[in-house]
Amino acid sequence: MRHAYPAEAIRAAEAPALAAGEPLMERAAYAVAAAVVAEARRRGLALVGARALVLAGGGNNGGDGLFAAAHLARRGLVVTAALLRERVHPEGLAAARRAGVRLLPVSGDGAQGHTGMPAPGLAPVLAVADDADIWIDAIAGIGLTGGLRGVSGALVAALNERRERSILDPLVVAIDVPSGLESDVGAVPGEAVRADVTVTMIGLKPALLLPPAAARAGRVELVDLGLAEALAARPAPVRRLLGVDVADLWPVPGPADHKYTRGVVGLLAGSDAYPGAAVLASSGALRTGCGMVRYLGPEGAARMVLARHPEVVTAAGRVQAMVLGPGIAVGAPVPESAGRALVDSEVALVVDAGGLDWLPTDPTALAGRRVVLTPHAGELARLLTTRGGDPVERSTIEADPARWAQRATELTGATVLLKGAVTVVAQPGGTVFSQSDGTGWLATAGSGDVLAGILGALLAGSDAPAGELAAAAALVHGRAGVWAARNRRGSEGGPSPVGDPVSATGRGPLDDRDPGAPITASDIAAAVPEVVRGILAH
Ligand SMILES: NC(=O)C1=CN([C@@H]2O[C@H](COP(=O)(O)OP(=O)(O)OC[C@H]3O[C@@H](n4cnc5c(N)ncnc54)[C@H](O)[C@@H]3O)[C@@H](O)[C@H]2O)[C@@H](O)CC1
Numbered sequence: 368m369r370h371a372y373p374a375e376a377i378r379a380a381e382a383p384a385l386a387a388g389e390p391l392m393e394r395a396a397y398a399v400a401a402a403v404v405a406e407a408r409r410r411g412l413a414l415v416g417a418r419a420l421v422l423a424g425g426g427n428n429g430g431d432g433l434f435a436a437a438h439l440a441r442r443g444l445v446v447t448a449a450l451l452r453e454r455v456h457p458e459g460l461a462a463a464r465r466a467g468v469r470l471l472p473v474s475g476d477g478a479q480g481h482t483g484m485p486a487p488g489l490a491p492v493l494a495v496a497d498d499a500d501i502w503i504d505a506i507a508g509i510g511l512t513g514g515l516r517g518v519s520g521a522l523v524a525a526l527n528e529r530r531e532r533s534i535l536d537p538l539v540v541a542i543d544v545p546s547g548l549e550s551d552v553g554a555v556p557g558e559a560v561r562a563d564v565t566v567t568m569i570g571l572k573p574a575l576l577l578p579p580a581a582a583r584a585g586r587v588e589l590v591d592l593g594l595a596e597a598l599a600a601r602p603a604p605v606r607r608l609l610g611v612d613v614a615d616l617w618p619v620p621g622p623a624d625h626k627y628t629r630g631v632v633g634l635l636a637g638s639d640a641y642p643g644a645a646v647l648a649s650s651g652a653l654r655t656g657c658g659m660v661r662y663l664g665p666e667g668a669a670r671m672v673l674a675r676h677p678e679v680v681t682a683a684g685r686v687q688a689m690v691l692g693p694g695i696a697v698g699a700p701v702p703e704s705a706g707r708a709l710v711d712s713e714v715a716l717v718v719d720a721g722g723l724d725w726l727p728t729d730p731t732a733l734a735g736r737r738v739v740l741t742p743h744a745g746e747l748a749r750l751l752t753t754r755g756g757d758p759v760e761r762s763t764i765e766a767d768p769a770r771w772a773q774r775a776t777e778l779t780g781a782t783v784l785l786k787g788a789v790t791v792v793a794q795p796g797g798t799v800f801s802q803s804d805g806t807g808w809l810a811t812a813g814s815g816d817v818l819a820g821i822l823g824a825l826l827a828g829s830d831a832p833a834g835e836l837a838a839a840a841a842l843v844h845g846r847a848g849v850w851a852a853r854n855r856r857g858s859e860g861g862p863s864p865v866g867d868p869v870s871a872t873g874r875g876p877l878d879d880r881d882p883g884a885p886i887t888a889s890d891i892a893a894a895v896p897e898v899v900r901g902i903l904a905h
């Protein structure tokens with residue numbers, strides 16, 4: 368599991384070490400320099416003579432940058448440090464000076480925030496940036512509050528603009544967090560550095576896991592500075608499950624199990640207008656491995672489900688989990704079986720699409736139950752607007768998904784899995800999970816219906832907390848998409864294994880060399896068993 372800690376916890380963990388005189392900044396700076404060297408080598412950049420620009424702010428983050436500048440200058444790089452404050456870390460500055468780093472004070476003249484035009488005082492530093500192979504961002508770390516102001520904001524805006532126009536392609540390494548992000552949250556308050564690599568100290572920060580901020584960080588390297596134990600004693604409000612965590616909570620059947628102990632999933636999914644959702648949710652649940660799927664929707668859709676999956680049962684009966692709403696239109700009346708499941712505290716629920724309107728208005732009605740809502744941003748906007756009173760736009764949610772998912776848990780009393788390129792799961796009063804396991808190929812009709820089925824099967828088969836199972840479902844769904852996109856070979860028979868052991872586990876992102884192939888929602892469901900095998904075999 369990855370854990371992310373707020374700035375306050377990081378400061379509390381480092382305080383005793385700093386008081387004891389441990390050289391934390393030296394360790395941090397050494398780790399940054401080592402990461403820069405390693406990444407430069409990976410890119411085939413000759414180190415001696417390579418030009419690096421360090422952007423140094425006035426706090427300790429700037430101190431890390433200046434000490435790192437000194438290390439790199441001693442390794443033969445040509446290093447310039449842009450000093451963005453009149454006063455920067457004094458020892459760091461002295462070390463940089465001793466090592467022959469060129470010091471470039473940056474005037475704040477005319478740089479009052481982002482005006483769309485580089486401020487006049489920025490011309491010298493931009494000229495150095497244009498020539499540099501490497502930019503090291505040490506403007507601010509966990510000390511930043513609000514968007515980047517003044518000369519720093521104007522400089523980052525100008526640098527981003529140059530990169531966007533693709534005139535430049537420097538290696539960008541951020542120290543601790545890309546400057547401009549507030550380390551405790553996923554929202555991006557203004558201009559922020561876009562890093563290729565972020566070297567983060569002591570522990571991960573929420574901004575490095577949460578969308579949209581996390582996309583600015585590139586690859587994240589954690590350097591614990593010897594404080595991992597001190598930090599582990601503190602609560603981590605944002606987490607990410609890894610494959611091993613999913614293996615730990617996966618319901619693997621034992622010799623004493625039978626189909627009822629493995630879990631029965633009821634499906635109220637699909638309608639005459641959207642019958643395919645019934646098939647896809649069934650596929651998701653069956654491929655995840657449950658004891659039985661009971662399909663309880665309309666007859667036409669039931670025939671399609673049976674044609675694809677003869678193992679599905681259409682008779683009513685006991686279920687441990689119920690999936691309500693995929694493929695059901697907004698405003699559809701509450702079917703009787705859904706009404707019963709909504710008041711039966713023994714039944715876990717997955718509530719999606721049209722089913723979201725069936726929830727009780729009193730958030731305490733679901734207290735103590737395992738209930739997961741699975742909206743996308745548009746559905747969440749609608750739910751928040753109807754429940755919360757004030758209109759909430761989809762774009763507002765996309766600017767801070769974790770915050771709005773948490774708001775939805777307060778309004779409904781349920782766990783909320785908000786689907787997106789990064790999926791966030793918020794639980795009433797609890798940890799937020801942020802899962803980034805998928806690929807853009809997953810954004811295809813019916814993909815969410817498969818996810819609802821996967822989650823239904825997990826809730827039926829395991830007693831683990833709903834939030835963890837929701838995060839596990841997102842991980843498996845994401846990896847199944849990756850696996851399918853990687854192994855699709857153009858046959859109509861579904862994904863076929865190609866014997867590559869890494870591919871078979873669905874691990875790792877697709878990349879520029881192998882961006883994968885288009886997939887359908889059926890492909891995602893079909894890939895789930897391979898992904899589960901890969902996860903359990905580790
Ligand atoms: N205390 C230590 O010895 C250690 C500190 N570390 C580093 O120190 C950082 C924390 O240091 P600080 O607490 O000094 O804070 P930071 O250096 O993160 O940020 C403070 C600086 O940012 C400026 N700033 C704040 N808000 C701003 C805004 N909205 N616009 C423009 N500038 C703004 C401040 O004026 C100040 O110069 C960590 O992120 C980490 O990089 C690590 O080296 C570990 C050891």
Ligand SMILES: [K+]
Pocket residue numbers: 428504505506507508541542543544545546
């Ligand atoms: K930084």
